[in-house]
Amino acid sequence: xxxxxxxxxxxxxxxxxxxxxxxxxxxxxxxxxxxxxxxxxxxxxxxxxxxxxxxxxxxxxxxxxxxxxxxxxxxxxxxxxxxxxxxxxxxxxxxxxxxxxxxxxxxxxxxxxxxxxxxxxxxxxxxxxxxxxxxxxxxxxxxxxxxxxxxxxxxxxxxxxxxxxxxxxxxxxxxxxxxxxxxxxxxxxxxxxxxxxxxxxxxxxxxxxxxxxxxxxxxxxxxxxxxxxxxxxxxxxxxxxxxxxxxxxxxxxxxxxxxxxxxxxxxxxxxxxxxxxxxxxxxxxxxxxxxxxxxxxxxxxxxxxxxxxxxxxxxxxxxxxxx
Amino acid sequence: xxxxxxxxxxxxxxxxxxxxxxxxxxxxxxxxxxxxxxxxxxxxxxxxxxxxxxxxxxxxxxxxxxxxxxxxxxxxxxxxxxxxxxxxxxxxxxxxxxxxxxxxxxxxxxxxxxxxxxxxxxxxxxxxxxxxxxxxxxxxxxxxxxxxxxxxxxxxxxxxxxxxxxxxxxxxxxxxxxxxxxxxxxxxxxxxxxxxxxxxxxxxxxxxxxxxxxxxxxxxxxxxxxxxxxxxxxxxxxxxxxxxxxxxxxxxxxxxxxxxxxxxxxxxxxxxxxxxxxxxxxxxxxxxxxxxxxxxxxxxxxxxxxxxxxxxxxxxxxxxxxxxxxxxxxxxxxxxxxxxxxxxxxxxxxxxxxxxxxxxxxx
Numbered sequence: 001x002x003x004x005x006x007x008x009x010x011x012x013x014x015x016x017x018x019x020x021x022x023x024x025x026x027x028x029x030x031x032x033x034x035x036x037x038x039x040x041x042x043x044x045x046x047x048x049x050x051x052x053x054x055x056x057x058x059x060x061x062x063x064x065x066x067x068x069x070x071x072x073x074x075x076x077x078x079x080x081x082x083x084x085x086x087x088x089x090x091x092x093x094x095x096x097x098x099x100x101x102x103x104x105x106x107x108x109x110x111x112x113x114x115x116x117x118x119x120x121x122x123x124x125x126x127x128x129x130x131x132x133x134x135x136x137x138x139x140x141x142x143x144x145x146x147x148x149x150x151x152x153x154x155x156x157x158x159x160x161x162x163x164x165x166x167x168x169x170x171x172x173x174x175x176x177x178x179x180x181x182x183x184x185x186x187x188x189x190x191x192x193x194x195x196x197x198x199x200x201x202x203x204x205x206x207x208x209x210x211x212x213x214x215x216x217x218x219x220x221x222x223x224x225x226x227x228x229x230x231x232x233x234x235x236x237x238x239x240x241x242x243x244x245x246x247x248x249x250x251x252x253x254x255x256x257x258x259x260x261x262x263x264x265x266x267x268x269x270x271x272x273x274x275x276x277x278x279x280x281x282x283x284x285x286x287x288x289x290x291x292x293x294x295x296x297x298x299x300x301x302x303x304x305x306x307x308x309x310x311x312x313x314x315x316x317x318x319x320x321x322x323x
Numbered sequence: 324x325x326x327x328x329x330x331x332x333x334x335x336x337x338x339x340x341x342x343x344x345x346x347x348x349x350x351x352x353x354x355x356x357x358x359x360x361x362x363x364x365x366x367x368x369x370x371x372x373x374x375x376x377x378x379x380x381x382x383x384x385x386x387x388x389x390x391x392x393x394x395x396x397x398x399x400x401x402x403x404x405x406x407x408x409x410x411x412x413x414x415x416x417x418x419x420x421x422x423x424x425x426x427x428x429x430x431x432x433x434x435x436x437x438x439x440x441x442x443x444x445x446x447x448x449x450x451x452x453x454x455x456x457x458x459x460x461x462x463x464x465x466x467x468x469x470x471x472x473x474x475x476x477x478x479x480x481x482x483x484x485x486x487x488x489x490x491x492x493x494x495x496x497x498x499x500x501x502x503x504x505x506x507x508x509x510x511x512x513x514x515x516x517x518x519x520x521x522x523x524x525x526x527x528x529x530x531x532x533x534x535x536x537x538x539x540x541x542x543x544x545x546x547x548x549x550x551x552x553x554x555x556x557x558x559x560x561x562x563x564x565x566x567x568x569x570x571x572x573x574x575x576x577x578x579x580x581x582x583x584x585x586x587x588x589x590x591x592x593x594x595x596x597x598x599x600x601x602x603x604x605x606x607x608x609x610x611x612x613x614x615x616x617x618x619x620x621x622x623x624x625x626x627x628x629x630x631x632x633x634x635x636x637x638x639x640x641x642x643x644x645x646x647x648x649x650x651x652x653x654x655x656x657x658x659x660x661x662x663x664x665x666x667x668x669x670x671x672x673x674x675x676x677x678x679x680x681x682x683x684x685x686x
Contacts, residue, residue: 283416
């Protein structure tokens with residue numbers, strides 16, 4: 001069945017809300033408005049305002065309330081409109097949700113799921129467009145997911161809710177309209193990276209909104225006779241180092257695509273692990289394709305120029321192969 | 324800028340195959356240092372450089388067959404600055420370095436096809452494939468090639484050089500007695516062989532008759548002061564090779580013996596030096612071990628003489644007092660170039676050689 005990423009995510013939440021009375025959804029505009037990205041459209045009519053709760057514009061407050069509910073035995077899904085706004089809730093996520101199990105000697109767990117949109121490409125300018133996945137991937141005590149396919153949008157929420165610890169799910173805003181077949185076996189783990197395209201000459205690592213760009217680049221490279229492997233990182237914390245290394249050991253070359261800025265990026269972490277684990281397998285220095293180190297611009301042409309694009313990935317791969 | 328060209332490693336060589344560089348960019352080399360291994364039709368030879376310098380550029384890839392005189396590398400003379408600054412360490416991918424190490428390939432001899440000229444896995448694989456082909460070809464063709472080279476050199480010799488031949492029977496009683504005494508206190512590995520006495524005696528005789536020692540080139544004889552004696556060594560798989568022991572006249576018998584043993588070992592292992600291949604000023608061949616009484620050799624051009632030694636065997640002999648007796652006798656022969664010397668001088672040379680062998684303690 002062909003569905004959109006938005007629909008896949010909606011189905012996943014619907015299933016969770018319908019199947020477990022402990023699950024409820026909370027966030028800005030998730031109820032009457034149907035969600036900023038229309039993921040929860042119709043939910044308030046179906047499940048009622050007790051389970052679909054509109055919140056004030058206070059990330060610190062409603063993420064904290066979600067943590068409290070989780071501690072109290074609920075399985076809250078908290079939606080934060082964009083990762084930029086989530087910075088207001090960093091204290092709750094980093095200083096409370098991520099540490100309570102540790103600080104209580106294992107007495108408390110925080111089975112919280114925080115969903116947030118991330119990324120640029122829709123001319124929403126510098127306060128709504130950034131990719132700060134790496135901020136969260138830095139923090140021990142939380143799991144960070146980046147569903148980039150229809151299947152992962154459908155499949156990742158259930159294991160995230162089943163996880164006894166906080167899970168952050170990043171949904172790239174550019175992906176909501178992505179359409180594709182939902183395979184029957186959409187159930188998935190939230191531990192491993194996934195090879196989305198097999199290849200032999202170079203490994204292209206990507207996640208979230210950059211995965212379709214990497215796939216497009218690989219298709220263009222194939223036309224040029226270059227056999228690229230595309231690996232979807234999927235799980236940004238803990239990173240699946242084993243799968244990353246396995247791919248590099250096969251292809252001996254690595255390009256890491258990341259919509260974050262290079263400095264201190266997830267791409268930097270991936271490259272560091274490749275160098276640590278696969279140094280003697282590398283046939284060329286690892287390369288990163290990241291966003292330009294500027295606040296994401298509003299003007300369309302400048303925004304496009306600032307972001308990783310298939311053409312940039314193709315160029316990076318060709319340079320790496322001296323092709 | 325200095326140019327290092329492929330030297331001729333013998334008159335029968337007009338091309339060679341570069342097997343391996345022993346130097347890399349930026350290396351400082353000294354005159355006489357082995358810088359490359361080149362396969363001639365006869366053997367893989369360690370080629371020495373004839374000047375000091377710093378390696379600037381390696382122009383020929385291992386595996387290439389090139390004519391004598393081809394510039395193999397350029398070097399900066401001592402004190403000379405390169406036009407472009409040295410770039411530091413060679414770019415070799417970690418995977419390529421590891422792979423090359425496993426295959427025993429020196430990465431610094433590889434050309435890089437990666438970004439910025441980096442050596443990649445593909446470069447190592449290509450070289451490995453090439454050299455394994457080359458090695459197979461080298462062993463299977465070696466015998467045929469060597470036969471061809473010997474044929475060419477010997478045909479040229481018999482075509483161009485008017486040989487004359489002389490021989491002399493030499494009493495070897497004193498030399499043998501001296502040798503037994505000299506070896507009495509030595510371990511087996513330290514013993515002298517009669518061949519060392521032969522070589523030293525030839526070298527000393529050449530001092531008095533220099534027209535036997537040198538080269539005939541461009542219609543003229545070029546004498547050489549030092550006796551670099553080419554020693555004919557038969558190869559196990561057939562054919563022969565005659566690399567030089569340098570300056571035999573200036574060496575002690577022990578030194579000559581050590582050099583001879585080393586040369587035979589290296590000739591058979593295929594690691595001769597270029598100067599040993601190109602320098603011989605005269606050749607000595609010894610077929611005594613094969614049991615023949617005497618040997619009349621063919622001169623190896625552009626040399627002008629060849630001394631042959633047969634077997635030492637007991638013969639009837641009239642001693643100094645006029646008595647008939649039985650004594651060990653060696654037949655020494657001289658094949659010499661009539662363009663350079665005459666039988667008269669040749670006879671005197673053989674007599675001088677005979678006299679030296681009567682005074683083994685002075686060798």
